[in-house]
Amino acid sequence: MAPRMVDKEARRREILAAAVRVFARKGYAEARIEDVAAEAGLAKGTIYLSFPGREALLAGVFEEYAARSAAVLDALGEGPALTRLERLVRGTVETLAGHRDHAIVMLRLWATAPPLDMAAVYGRHREVIADLLRQAAAEGALRPGVGERHATLVVGLIEGCLLQWLADPAVDLAGLADDIVALGVEGVRA
Amino acid sequence: MAPRMVDKEARRREILAAAVRVFARKGYAEARIEDVAAEAGLAKGTIYLSFPGREALLAGVFEEYAARSAAVLDALGEGPALTRLERLVRGTVETLAGHRDHAIVMLRLWATAPPLDMAAVYGRHREVIADLLRQAAAEGALRPGVGERHATLVVGLIEGCLLQWLADPAVDLAGLADDIVALGVEGVRA
Amino acid sequence: MAPRMVDKEARRREILAAAVRVFARKGYAEARIEDVAAEAGLAKGTIYLSFPGREALLAGVFEEYAARSAAVLDALGEGPALTRLERLVRGTVETLAGHRDHAIVMLRLWATAPPLDMAAVYGRHREVIADLLRQAAAEGALRPGVGERHATLVVGLIEGCLLQWLADPAVDLAGLADDIVALGVEGVRA
Amino acid sequence: MAPRMVDKEARRREILAAAVRVFARKGYAEARIEDVAAEAGLAKGTIYLSFPGREALLAGVFEEYAARSAAVLDALGEGPALTRLERLVRGTVETLAGHRDHAIVMLRLWATAPPLDMAAVYGRHREVIADLLRQAAAEGALRPGVGERHATLVVGLIEGCLLQWLADPAVDLAGLADDIVALGVEGVRA
DNA sequence: GATGAATGAGAATTCATTCAT
DNA sequence: TATGAATGAATTCTCATTCAT
Incomplete structure (x- = not known):
């Protein structure tokens, strides 16, 4: 209900969309967290604010x-x-x-x-x-x-x-x- | 320490068979050269006598x-x-x-x-x-x-x-x- | 764990100075990346932020x-x-x-x-x-x-x-x- | 005095000559025992019959x-x-x-x-x-x-x-x- | 003696994750 | 909150040395 929630969720979806593009391009095994971050226009560390780790992107x-x-x-x-x-x-x-x-x-x-x-x-x-x-x-x-x-x-x-x-x-x-x-x-x- | 000089071609096939089993189990991405070696009952370095590198196992x-x-x-x-x-x-x-x-x-x-x-x-x-x-x-x-x-x-x-x-x-x-x-x-x- | 963001160029020089000391001590052939890192008071991986590889230290x-x-x-x-x-x-x-x-x-x-x-x-x-x-x-x-x-x-x-x-x-x-x-x-x- | 002695010594000199050629070409650091053996027309293991180890070639x-x-x-x-x-x-x-x-x-x-x-x-x-x-x-x-x-x-x-x-x-x-x-x-x- | 297959310790490099700023 | 420098565990590959044949 807080606008934060919305932001958080939108951010999650953006990252997931970026992850899909990167995974499609190089496969999960070859996809680096940094690649996903770059694709999403974010810094590496920022991914961790929305996902606990690399595997969570898969999930x-x-x-x-x-x-x-x-x-x-x-x-x-x-x-x-x-x-x-x-x-x-x-x-x-x-x-x-x-x-x-x-x-x-x-x-x-x-x-x-x-x-x-x-x-x-x-x-x-x-x-x-x-x-x-x-x-x-x-x-x-x-x-x-x-x-x-x-x-x-x-x-x-x-x-x-x-x-x-x-x-x-x-x-x-x-x-x-x-x-x-x-x-x-x-x-x-x- | 086991200079058992097997036929070169037979050795290759043994390793490949071991690689297939390991790949099937964990996927190529997760398969370590050491895993394949262990599955084949060999030491890590021995794999390199038959294959130039990890990717060659794939090929x-x-x-x-x-x-x-x-x-x-x-x-x-x-x-x-x-x-x-x-x-x-x-x-x-x-x-x-x-x-x-x-x-x-x-x-x-x-x-x-x-x-x-x-x-x-x-x-x-x-x-x-x-x-x-x-x-x-x-x-x-x-x-x-x-x-x-x-x-x-x-x-x-x-x-x-x-x-x-x-x-x-x-x-x-x-x-x-x-x-x-x-x-x-x-x-x-x- | 030490995000002390030193000036990139200064960091390069520090590492190079450490490399010179280590090389002088053991020779390039015997110098391990880890030795240089230790001499510079850094972790191994940190060297790679300033130099693409071991040979680049030489250059x-x-x-x-x-x-x-x-x-x-x-x-x-x-x-x-x-x-x-x-x-x-x-x-x-x-x-x-x-x-x-x-x-x-x-x-x-x-x-x-x-x-x-x-x-x-x-x-x-x-x-x-x-x-x-x-x-x-x-x-x-x-x-x-x-x-x-x-x-x-x-x-x-x-x-x-x-x-x-x-x-x-x-x-x-x-x-x-x-x-x-x-x-x-x-x-x-x- | 035994003919063995002569052979041994000659063999040592051959290997040393081969080592000098290889060292001159690639430097000691890059010279592999196998390179020296090949240069001498011998098998790797044979070097060890005349020298206790790699460093002994240097000496x-x-x-x-x-x-x-x-x-x-x-x-x-x-x-x-x-x-x-x-x-x-x-x-x-x-x-x-x-x-x-x-x-x-x-x-x-x-x-x-x-x-x-x-x-x-x-x-x-x-x-x-x-x-x-x-x-x-x-x-x-x-x-x-x-x-x-x-x-x-x-x-x-x-x-x-x-x-x-x-x-x-x-x-x-x-x-x-x-x-x-x-x-x-x-x-x-x- | 001679051989070379087998071994495994060791080294360079990568990258997920952390955390001071 | 966002960042990215720093970290170090983990992995591939090399090669000196051993030893069964």
């Missing part, structure tokens, strides 16, 4: 990603299960496509920092999708033979295309959303 | 992976294009599934070490698959509307499932091969 | 010497050539005698570090002296038979006496100035 | 130099003192000029290795020369006003010219012998 970045990721799952709205699944796919792809730096950082963190529990993140995604598939089955919208195992494929399609796009910006991730939906969602419709 | 691991990867593409044999595509998918998945540590390391390197040109690796995979898809189309084996763009989805399916398996060993990658083939190969048959 | 020491050396040649003033030659001899000896540590370091660097072009340093001295000898000859102040080759002997006298003084402080270098002048300058007067 | 080189140096002082023959002094000067210069590598190494060792007592070496030279000067005075061959202090100048002339020749091979050391004698010996004749 901060992860939290932002998790929040964004959860927001997609929370905004599927109403309608037939497969429609919501389509929204999930498109929403996820759009969110990722709109924050390439962040996506790169997450991949790097994923691959680098064991403490980040990506198994849980993917597991949560699979669960939500499996749930939608169960509902779709109940709605009779699912082709026979397609079950919850399909959730892994849908997550895989999204993440695998993301991977290729991260490795090679020439890959058109946004454009792939249609293909992913066609194969992964429409392809299993009864 | 060595990458070479092994690239060789294994290329071997799959070179062993598709004869037959209808979609049959060969199926072999590619199963071969890739099996190869990855058989070397989890190695796969983890490759992902970490991918995400961490800019010099590794994963864009080229994925690009090569997509090209081979696109070629098979073109042949399948020529053979009239492909459903209308499916084209070379599908190559990205197939690569994505494989890599995306790999990703989930790496994050969570409970995911049954080998078992997913059937699903991937069903969706990505059989699913596009005319 | 710094050499620069100081070169500047001092050039100053003597630039301050010969006016008067007969042999008078100026005497000033050169006395000035050089005094300068060296006043900085024994520095002289030791320079000899060590000279003998140790190939990049230091002592041939050029001696060559320059010989040239200046040869020039004075030519002028002296033109002034009719030079004994017949003495020519530019005598420059090498004068430089040799100075450096050779310096050498003995460095090896054995009991040698009275300052006192030798008179002898050097008597033999090398007055000894060739017409 | 060996120094001994050779000392022996050569002493030989000159011991071969002044008979005749007037100033004639013997001239022989000393020419002998020393010739000896040095004939072993440039060795001279470079000695300078480097001198400047690098505190345990080598160069003060004693120079002191011995000065003593011998001072003795000759005393005899010359007794013979009435010395100009009034020239005394034992002149010994330092003679040593200085030799060493100072040596220094310039070592720094710059274009300096003609052998040719300088005449000049040194003219100035340092003939120049003080009564």
Whole structure:
């Protein structure tokens, strides 16, 4: 409530944004606190007023990603299960496509920092999708033979295309959303 | 103090194997030369008899992976294009599934070490698959509307499932091969 | 823990002075960065704030010497050539005698570090002296038979006496100035 | 007396010769045992059969130099003192000029290795020369006003010219012998 | 004796973190 | 609050020395 609070929070976000840019550029392992400070236009020591240490920057970045990721799952709205699944796919792809730096950082963190529990993140995604598939089955919208195992494929399609796009910006991730939906969602419709 | 003069090449492989295990455990960034030496049952300095420096361990691991990867593409044999595509998918998945540590390391390197040109690796995979898809189309084996763009989805399916398996060993990658083939190969048959 | 922000340039000079003392004591080859830091009353890492690396300490020491050396040649003033030659001899000896540590370091660097072009340093001295000898000859102040080759002997006298003084402080270098002048300058007067 | 003895001694000399070449090239500080071994056409470990360690190579080189140096002082023959002094000067210069590598190494060792007592070496030279000067005075061959202090100048002339020749091979050391004698010996004749 | 693989102490350098100003 | 000089633990790499073959 004190204006300080606002300042503090804004400062935190500025630093986190700078950290994402630096991490995307050099990876966490190569990113020096000083690099982040410079990117944020601050002095080294000032970072420590907002974060207890270098690792806290990681945690901060992860939290932002998790929040964004959860927001997609929370905004599927109403309608037939497969429609919501389509929204999930498109929403996820759009969110990722709109924050390439962040996506790169997450991949790097994923691959680098064991403490980040990506198994849980993917597991949560699979669960939500499996749930939608169960509902779709109940709605009779699912082709026979397609079950919850399909959730892994849908997550895989999204993440695998993301991977290729991260490795090679020439890959058109946004454009792939249609293909992913066609194969992964429409392809299993009864 | 242990002048056990092992074959130079065998020694290299031993060290590389130790490096893969250590990298898989802690990531390249956290892996100390001393860790690799200890894992290999050698002294620090001994590593330098086989490798000029820390980064050379990376290069060595990458070479092994690239060789294994290329071997799959070179062993598709004869037959209808979609049959060969199926072999590619199963071969890739099996190869990855058989070397989890190695796969983890490759992902970490991918995400961490800019010099590794994963864009080229994925690009090569997509090209081979696109070629098979073109042949399948020529053979009239492909459903209308499916084209070379599908190559990205197939690569994505494989890599995306790999990703989930790496994050969570409970995911049954080998078992997913059937699903991937069903969706990505059989699913596009005319 | 000691953010005493000294003037950057002053700090550089302090470190350089410490380096000269340490180098004189143990030689560059044996001097550890940590030794220099300790001598300067600083922590190891602090040295790196003023110098990019160990070798830069060498370069710094050499620069100081070169500047001092050039100053003597630039301050010969006016008067007969042999008078100026005497000033050169006395000035050089005094300068060296006043900085024994520095002289030791320079000899060590000279003998140790190939990049230091002592041939050029001696060559320059010989040239200046040869020039004075030519002028002296033109002034009719030079004994017949003495020519530019005598420059090498004068430089040799100075450096050779310096050498003995460095090896054995009991040698009275300052006192030798008179002898050097008597033999090398007055000894060739017409 | 056993042939072994001969072999051992020959082997020692070969290694020492190799060491001198390597030291002259890179300086003691930069010379690796392996470099010396390679120069001698031997394996690293073989050096240790003839020398207890790296420093012993230094000592060996120094001994050779000392022996050569002493030989000159011991071969002044008979005749007037100033004639013997001239022989000393020419002998020393010739000896040095004939072993440039060795001279470079000695300078480097001198400047690098505190345990080598160069003060004693120079002191011995000065003593011998001072003795000759005393005899010359007794013979009435010395100009009034020239005394034992002149010994330092003679040593200085030799060493100072040596220094310039070592720094710059274009300096003609052998040719300088005449000049040194003219100035340092003939120049003080009564 | 000769070899050279193996060892590990030691040194330069980096950078997260602290804290006087 | 913001700063950045100072610190020193930690890491890579070198190389003298040892010793099994």
